[in-house]
Amino acid sequence: MTKITFFVLSLSVFLAIATRLYKLGEAPQGLYLDEAAQGYNAYSVLKTGNDEFGKAFPVVFRSFADFKTPVYIYLIVPLIPIFGLTKFTVRFPSFLFSILTLPILYLLLKKVTPKKYVLPLSLLTTFLLSISPWHILFGRTNFECNVALFFFLTGLYLFYLGLKKPGLLILSAVFFALAIPAYHAQRVVTPLMMLALFLRHRKKLLSSSHKKHLLAGMLIGFSLLLPTFSVMTTPGFLARASGLNIFSHTRQLPAGYLENYSGFASHIINSSFFLTTREFLALYVSYFSPRNIFILGDYGPRSSFPNLATFFLWQFPFYLYGLHFLIKRKDLGELHFITMVLLLISPIPAAVTRDPYSTIRSLQMVIPLLIIISLGILNFYEKLKGLSVVKRKVFNFRLFNITFAGISFLIVIYSLGKLYSSVIILNEYHRAEDWNFGFENVADIIKAIDPNISIVVDNSRTEPYSQLLFFLKFDPLTYQNENFEVPLNEYYTNLERNKTKKIGNVITRPIDWEKDLQSVQYLVGDSLAISYEQIEEHKLTLVDEVKFPDGRVAFRIVKTPGEK
Amino acid sequence: MKQLAIMVSLIFWPLSLLLANLPGDFANYALPLLFILISFLLYRKGWKYFAVPLLPIPLFEPKIALFPIIFLLCDIAFTKKDKSMWMLLLISIIIFFISWKGFWGQTIFIPDYEARQEVIRETQTYPSIFLARLFHNKVRIVLDKFTYNLFALTDPNNYFFGFHPRQIVENQNLIKFPFLGILFLSYGLYFISKSDNKKFITFSFIAGVLSLSFLTIFDRNDFLLWLPLSLLFVHGIKLFSKLKFSYLIFDLFIVFTFSELLRLFIQFY
Numbered sequence: 146m147t148k149i150t151f152f153v154l155s156l157s158v159f160l161a162i163a164t165r166l167y168k169l170g171e172a173p174q175g176l177y178l179d180e181a182a183q184g185y186n187a188y189s190v191l192k193t194g195n196d197e198f199g200k201a202f203p204v205v206f207r208s209f210a211d212f213k214t215p216v217y218i219y220l221i222v223p224l225i226p227i228f229g230l231t232k233f234t235v236r237f238p239s240f241l242f243s244i245l246t247l248p249i250l251y252l253l254l255k256k257v258t259p260k261k262y263v264l265p266l267s268l269l270t271t272f273l274l275s276i277s278p279w280h281i282l283f284g285r286t287n288f289e290c291n292v293a294l295f296f297f298l299t300g301l302y303l304f305y306l307g308l309k310k311p312g313l314l315i316l317s318a319v320f321f322a323l324a325i326p327a328y329h330a331q332r333v334v335t336p337l338m339m340l341a342l343f344l345r346h347r348k349k350l351l352s353s354s355h356k357k358h359l360l361a362g363m364l365i366g367f368s369l370l371l372p373t374f375s376v377m378t379t380p381g382f383l384a385r386a387s388g389l390n391i392f393s394h395t396r397q398l399p400a401g402y403l404e405n406y407s408g409f410a411s412h413i414i415n416s417s418f419f420l421t422t423r424e425f426l427a428l429y430v431s432y433f434s435p436r437n438i439f440i441l442g443d444y445g446p447r448s449s450f451p452n453l454a455t456f457f458l459w460q461f462p463f464y465l466y467g468l469h470f471l472i473k474r475k476d477l478g479e480l481h482f483i484t485m486v487l488l489l490i491s492p493i494p495a496a497v498t499r500d501p502y503s504t505i506r507s508l509q510m511v512i513p514l515l516i517i518i519s520l521g522i523l524n525f526y527e528k529l530k531g532l533s534v535v536k537r538k539v540f541n542f543r544l545f546n547i548t549f550a551g552i553s554f555l556i557v558i559y560s561l562g563k564l565y566s567s568v569i570i571l572n573e574y575h576r577a578e579d580w581n582f583g584f585e586n587v588a589d590i591i592k593a594i595d596p597n598i599s600i601v602v603d604n605s606r607t608e609p610y611s612q613l614l615f616f617l618k619f620d621p622l623t624y625q626n627e628n629f630e631v632p633l634n635e636y637y638t639n640l641e642r643n644k645t646k647k648i649g650n651v652i653t654r655p656i657d658w659e660k661d662l663q664s665v666q667y668l669v670g671d672s673l674a675i676s677y678e679q680i681e682e683h684k685l686t687l688v689d690e691v692k693f694p695d696g697r698v699a700f701r702i703v704k705t706p707g708e709k
Numbered sequence: 710m711k712q713l714a715i716m717v718s719l720i721f722w723p724l725s726l727l728l729a730n731l732p733g734d735f736a737n738y739a740l741p742l743l744f745i746l747i748s749f750l751l752y753r754k755g756w757k758y759f760a761v762p763l764l765p766i767p768l769f770e771p772k773i774a775l776f777p778i779i780f781l782l783c784d785i786a787f788t789k790k791d792k793s794m795w796m797l798l799l800i801s802i803i804i805f806f807i808s809w810k811g812f813w814g815q816t817i818f819i820p821d822y823e824a825r826q827e828v829i830r831e832t833q834t835y836p837s838i839f840l841a842r843l844f845h846n847k848v849r850i851v852l853d854k855f856t857y858n859l860f861a862l863t864d865p866n867n868y869f870f871g872f873h874p875r876q877i878v879e880n881q882n883l884i885k886f887p888f889l890g891i892l893f894l895s896y897g898l899y900f901i902s903k904s905d906n907k908k909f910i911t912f913s914f915i916a917g918v919l920s921l922s923f924l925t926i927f928d929r930n931d932f933l934l935w936l937p938l939s940l941l942f943v944h945g946i947k948l949f950s951k952l953k954f955s956y957l958i959f960d961l962f963i964v965f966t967f968s969e970l971l972r973l974f975i976q977f978y
Contacts, residue, residue, distance in 0.1 A: 406975055413968050414975055422965075423888050427870035430891065436860035452844070458856065472899070501873040566835070566844045574834045 153268045161275035165284040170233030175580030180287035182611040184235035187221035189621035199625040204372040212381045216327040217289040242295040243284030253302040257479040269519040279455040290508040293328035311358040318362030322369040330494035330506045337490045381637035389498040432492035443504040446579035453567035467521030488513040583691040583699035588616030603670030605655045610646040665707030672698040710959040722885040728977035738932045771811025775920035777801040783912040817854040824850045858922040887966035897945025904944045913937040
């Protein structure tokens with residue numbers, strides 16, 4: 146490794162750590178209910194071996210009306226004894242695996258890039274990943290997609306190593322098998338990638354030197370996936386896919402359905418096949434739209450940062466240039482194959498769900514897009530270098546090199562400033578409510594008040610029990626014994642819910658203003674559940690208020706007078 | 710089948726615009742296109758000053774007063790550099806200033822009180838005024854509007870799906886081309902170098918997109934992009950028809966487009 150390679154790699158890792166670790170557990174300050182649920186389930190598994198419902202080591206974790214992939218939750222388990230049950234802990238696997246993705250990407254690109262570009266492209270793409278807003282978002286928050294991306298890329302890298310050292314094909318299969326249950330989208334992307342790799346390298350893979358390793362890898366990969374296969378036809382496993390996909394019209398009509406029309410051509414106009422094909426194509430194309438990539442970003446308030454898209458705007462011209470280069474050049478070999486396949490298959494799992502531009506489900510697309518941008522930058526640099534005007538020298542340094550380095554430095558500084566502005570300042574101010582801000586403060590207040598008086602936490606608009614369990618660090622065994630949702634043998638099949646939860650002296654349910662005023666108790670709710678008018682009308686005592694950073698009331702804690 | 714595919718593709722946008730608007734309004738949006746069409750016919754004839762018919766556009770539609778200037782600048786930059794072209798440019802600039810009043814009031818440069826208040830609110834969330842001013846300032850208001858328009862006008866979803874089917878954008882969300890046509894347009898774009906009209910397509914598209922990006926609302930005025938996009942479309946269809954089994958795609962395209970046309974009539978008629 147040359148000095149410059151070491152320097153750029155170290156700088157990339159340093160920037161990646163700095164942008165992801167800074168205020169990891171504090172920004173976002175709130176803890177979203179999925180994060181809390183995953184954290185508490187990991188805590189429950191650690192303490193009792195069972196999840197919050199009493200199920201021993203689930204294959205997919207029951208969570209609200211949904212089922213969560215297991216890998217991330219099991220990764221949190223060993224961290225709790227080290228860091229405790231904190232926001233930092235539940236986000237740490239995302240952080241760690243997003244950092245580990247950098248060297249893997251560098252090694253993978255070194256393996257597949259033609260000699261002419263190998264070092265600059267590998268280094269530049271790795272560097273750009275370190276400051277990528279898309280990758281940083283999922284490296285700072287509890288989302289499974291980042292961990293899955295690491296397993297997927299490692300599997301891919303080992304596959305290429307395995308072409309020369311067949312034994313590594315087994316290890317590659319292990320990582321691919323880990324990627325599949327790590328995140329929903331990988332159930333589509335990984336098999337498609339494996340199929341593409343097999344078709345491209347079938348001669349080598351089916352040769353006598355590789356065949357037995359390939360079979361052994363498939364067997365081991367299959368064995369690792371057995372627990373997943375065992376539940377894959379259950380309603381729980383399919384809950385996520387069936388609830389979100391554009392082919393299911395039980396909850397929502399197809400996009401563009403003309404409800405007011407019932408004439409003779411209704412079966413053509415409102416044909417499900419026609420509308421679904423159109424919606425799929427629209428969604429698929431949206432993942433290639435520069436408008437989404439460089440301006441709008443994800444629409445979801447938790448899967449984006451304010452005023453920041455998935456890529457920086459300055460990268461747009463290089464994206465166009467790089468794309469042109471990638472399509473037109475025929476000498477990019479394996480790099481061309483990997484980039485094109487990743488680019489084309491990555492949006493598929495996202496495009497079958499209704500959201501217009503879901504960056505969570507299409508995270509693996511960040512890799513081909515960064516490769517394209519890097520190709521654009523490198524070719525732009527090469528073109529500039531060839532101009533006679535830039536060959537002048539100042540104090541033995543080429544003026545061009547100084548200018549290029551200076552501009553690049555300013556762009557990186559600007560990008561880091563933009564990240565700080567969006568991630569640390571604006572996100573905290575504008576998106577606190579979306580990140581379920583305030584439950585930590587509510588838990589602190591609950592801990593401080595009289596434990597003999599019961600507390601009702603309103604759950605009309607949100608499901609606060611996971612956050613309360615998390616911040617109160619409530620004993621999992623007691624919780625499992627005091628709550629029931631479905632029999633354990635129906636864990637994966639029965640999707641019934643019980644929204645009323647008992648957490649010691651705390652109960653989560655909608656406030657009943659007639660009954661709840663009859664005894665002395667504390668009521669906790671948002672500003673809609675407990676307004677100032679209600680406090681006055683029912684003569685409640687305002688115990689405390691938790692406010693969002695913008696000054697709006699997040700929660701009110703009141704005490705009832707205990708008389709009719 | 711190829712001819713039918715070309716025909717339904719070309720009538721789609723004019724038809725959807727006509728059905729969604731009053732005929733008088735449609736004529737207003739179509740008028741600049743007429744000048745561009747004449748310019749194109751002269752271009753096909755090989756006349757050197759084919760851009761001349763573009764000059765009066767600002768007098769009829771001041772909103773797109775920048776179109777001829779940008780078109781001529783492209784022409785000068787990429788091809789001709791003789792004095793007569795500079796003269797044409799000068800004339801177009803004079804006409805631009807004549808229609809200035811009508812143009813300025815429709816642009817992103819007019820003061821936006823709401824946006825300024827937003828900037829003030831945002832700056833108050835920052836610990837440092839330098840950082841706040843770096844990312845929130847009056848220049849950014851204009852820049853953001855320009856880039857938003859520019860990227861919307863270059864978004865394929867805008868032309869084939871009326872943006873995302875479930876997304877509400879502050880315009881008519883008209884579908885401009887049958888959605889399966891995205892194959893032909895992409896194909897035509899990929900092989901644009903093989904087109905006889907590549908110069909005209911490129912200049913008119915760049916001039917159209919840039920001049921529209923300066924408008925507060927570009928919706929419906931973007932109809933002037935019908936010509937360059939249709940030329941690209943036709944080019945794509947012609948090349949595509951040479952491929953083996955292309956008739957299968959054409960059949961599918963016609964079936965889906967028929968359905969889309971029917972939807973247009975039912976939605977607006």
